[in-house]
Amino acid sequence: DSGVTQTPKHLITATGQRVTLRCSPRSGDLSVYWYQQSLDQGLQFLIQYYNGEERAKGNILERFSAQQFPDLHSELNLSSLELGDSALYFCASSVGDRNTDTQYFGPGTRLTVL
Amino acid sequence: GEDVEQSLFLSVREGDSSVINCTYTDSSSTYLYWYKQEPGAGLQLLTYIFSNMDMKQDQRLTVLLNKKDKHLSLRIADTQTGDSAIYFCAESSSNTGKLIFGQGTTLQVKP
Numbered sequence: 410d411s412g413v414t415q416t417p418k419h420l421i422t423a424t425g426q427r428v429t430l431r432c433s434p435r436s437g438d439l440s441v442y443w444y445q446q447s448l449d450q451g452l453q454f455l456i457q458y459y460n461g462e463e464r465a466k467g468n469i470l471e472r473f474s475a476q477q478f479p480d481l482h483s484e485l486n487l488s489s490l491e492l493g494d495s496a497l498y499f500c501a502s503s504v505g506d507r508n509t510d511t512q513y514f515g516p517g518t519r520l521t522v523l
Numbered sequence: 524g525e526d527v528e529q530s531l532f533l534s535v536r537e538g539d540s541s542v543i544n545c546t547y548t549d550s551s552s553t554y555l556y557w558y559k560q561e562p563g564a565g566l567q568l569l570t571y572i573f574s575n576m577d578m579k580q581d582q583r584l585t586v587l588l589n590k591k592d593k594h595l596s597l598r599i600a601d602t603q604t605g606d607s608a609i610y611f612c613a614e615s616s617s618n619t620g621k622l623i624f625g626q627g628t629t630l631q632v633k634p
Contacts, residue, residue: 451627457621508553514566
């Protein structure tokens with residue numbers, strides 16, 4: 410158990426809908442990262458937050474947004490969902506925001522868009 | 524650019540050694556990581572190596588880094604059926620905290 414929790418574990422929804430994925434980092438970690446794992450794209454970095462502020466952005470679609478709250482948990486919002494958004498979404502956390510800080514991953518949320 | 528490449532599949536017999544290879548492009552990467560993903564599970568950090576090291580050993584795992592060739596390998600000694608999983612190599616971006624992952628190598632261990 411990495412100490413990173415994600416809810417829900419599974420999510421099934423329809424095209425055009427909006428969903429929210431939640432992540433709680435390990436105790437003491439200030440950085441949260443979101444990754445998407447799909448069959449065609451592999452594991453891709455989406456976005457990073459550090460202590461409530463956006464730090465880095467990857468290949469995140471405009472329909473997707475994230476935030477980190479004062480208690481350090483983070484939410485990833487996915488809207489106007491398309492079939493191609495079906496994927497496993499991982500959250501990771503690290504103690505700081507340096508590239509030398511090890512990232513620990515949560516169990517993921519599997520999103521299925523029908 | 525940043526890119527990480529791995530072979531997609533490796534099959535070994537139980538008790539043999541497994542060697543999973545990875546190449547990366549960002550020469551300024553500070554840390555290189557190996558993660559393991561079992562079916563239906565998340566990513567488990569196995570080990571990592573700092574870019575100024577050549578080798579790191581951790582029980583049955585040995586990581587070798589050839590910085591000149593930008594080649595990383597993970598050796599698993601005495602491979603067991605429980606080692607069957609997908610193994611991901613990742614480099615940390617030089618200017619952000621993001622990880623750049625390879626495609627993953629599926630390790631199949633035959634009894």
